[in-house]
Amino acid sequence: MTSTADAPRPPGRPRSVRADEAIIEATLDLLAEGSTIEAISVEAIAARAGVGKATIYRRWAGKDALLHDALRTLKGEPPQPSGRSVREDLVALVGAVGQNIDPRAAKIMPCLVPNVKRNAEHYALYQSIVEPRRAVMREVLRRGIRDGELRPDIDVEVTLALITGPLLIQRMLNWNPDLDETTLPARVVDQVLAGIQAR
Amino acid sequence: MTSTADAPRPPGRPRSVRADEAIIEATLDLLAEGSTIEAISVEAIAARAGVGKATIYRRWAGKDALLHDALRTLKGEPPQPSGRSVREDLVALVGAVGQNIDPRAAKIMPCLVPNVKRNAEHYALYQSIVEPRRAVMREVLRRGIRDGELRPDIDVEVTLALITGPLLIQRMLNWNPDLDETTLPARVVDQVLAGIQAR
Numbered sequence: 001m002t003s004t005a006d007a008p009r010p011p012g013r014p015r016s017v018r019a020d021e022a023i024i025e026a027t028l029d030l031l032a033e034g035s036t037i038e039a040i041s042v043e044a045i046a047a048r049a050g051v052g053k054a055t056i057y058r059r060w061a062g063k064d065a066l067l068h069d070a071l072r073t074l075k076g077e078p079p080q081p082s083g084r085s086v087r088e089d090l091v092a093l094v095g096a097v098g099q100n101i102d103p104r105a106a107k108i109m110p111c112l113v114p115n116v117k118r119n120a121e122h123y124a125l126y127q128s129i130v131e132p133r134r135a136v137m138r139e140v141l142r143r144g145i146r147d148g149e150l151r152p153d154i155d156v157e158v159t160l161a162l163i164t165g166p167l168l169i170q171r172m173l174n175w176n177p178d179l180d181e182t183t184l185p186a187r188v189v190d191q192v193l194a195g196i197q198a199r
Numbered sequence: 200m201t202s203t204a205d206a207p208r209p210p211g212r213p214r215s216v217r218a219d220e221a222i223i224e225a226t227l228d229l230l231a232e233g234s235t236i237e238a239i240s241v242e243a244i245a246a247r248a249g250v251g252k253a254t255i256y257r258r259w260a261g262k263d264a265l266l267h268d269a270l271r272t273l274k275g276e277p278p279q280p281s282g283r284s285v286r287e288d289l290v291a292l293v294g295a296v297g298q299n300i301d302p303r304a305a306k307i308m309p310c311l312v313p314n315v316k317r318n319a320e321h322y323a324l325y326q327s328i329v330e331p332r333r334a335v336m337r338e339v340l341r342r343g344i345r346d347g348e349l350r351p352d353i354d355v356e357v358t359l360a361l362i363t364g365p366l367l368i369q370r371m372l373n374w375n376p377d378l379d380e381t382t383l384p385a386r387v388v389d390q391v392l393a394g395i396q397a398r
Contacts, residue, residue, distance in 0.1 A: 114309035116372050154395040158386045165364020173315050179356055187357045195394020196353040
């Protein structure tokens with residue numbers, strides 16, 4: 001005679017985690033197969049995931065919230081700063097710029113990118129993914145100023161664009177075929193730290 | 200009695216210039232209406248321009264050469280460095296990054312950009328437009344090193360990416376909505392010149 005509390009849990013992950021994953025996977029599959037952000041529907045995602053629409057609405061406020069979570073899984077989590085030095089943290093963070101951990105990103109991102117400036121829904125989605133990553137870098141720069149590693153008069157927002165821009169244009173466009181993506185993060189950070197003006 | 204040499208020229212531009220312009224305009228119109236780089240044909244361009252195919256092939260070696268010239272007219276000529284100072288020249292050159300002088304660019308460029316990394320023909324076309332602009336900036340940096348305005352050990356190729364990247368991601372994606380595009384070129388150049396490291 002076993003009470004409910006003592007009953008062994010069924011093997012594998014709990015059902016709700018499996019459903020969440022199936023819903024995210026279905027969303028990414030549909031996007032990778034060519035569904036646009038506008039056209040994709042909660043109905044289609046539910047059908048593909050083998051769940052009811054109610055299961056989706058129990059977990060996400062709506063399509064935008066689900067798309068946000070789905071696109072975020074393409075990129076993975078941003079690296080956590082170790083705090084040892086500004087240079088080390090920036091090189092790690094810059095190395096993750098424009099990187100995706102999911103191969104479906106190669107199909108999904110090029111369709112999202114050209115619409116980012118033309119469509120408010122795409123733009124909000126894009127910013128909801130980009131801004132938290134900028135925030136991590138911003139905090140590293142502010143810590144560097146507090147700790148005296150960086151000059152107190154630096155233009156923090158421009159510095160974020162300086163360290164991000166080269167990696168983004170290189171990974172998105174192969175902007176300069178003579179630049180090597182693997183060494184670029186350290187070269188960018190070193191040049192931004194040192195400046196180029198003669199002293 | 201008038202000799203041929205004395206005959207007044209017909210008013211307006213010579214016929215060949217008008218034909219060149221009509222062909223370029225027809226190419227840009229077709230691209231702006233949704234023709235892809237792959238699908239657009241010399242036949243369709245000739246028909247739209249009201250010229251024969253032979254007229255096009257007399258002026259351009261083929262479709263790629265014509266597309267190159269057509270896309271180049273979207274951007275206009277890069278600013279010519281004044282030579283007064285590295286800062287002044289870089290601010291002017293960086294100000295032109297991601298800028299187009301023709302309104303059809305807003306329809307054409309977003310379709311070209313996502314294909315640049317996936318399609319060798321698009322990529323060659325893209326580089327044929329971008330590399331001459333990089334070359335002008337590169338020469339300004341090299342002049343700055345020769346004249347002692349810049350440190351001799353700077354990483355020239357990375358510096359090109361540093362000054363170009365922020366404007367490109369901002370104009371292409373409005374990457375950080377808190378950055379103002381009009382003041383960004385000077386802020387970028389000043390920060391790259393000075394560096395951010397405490398001295």
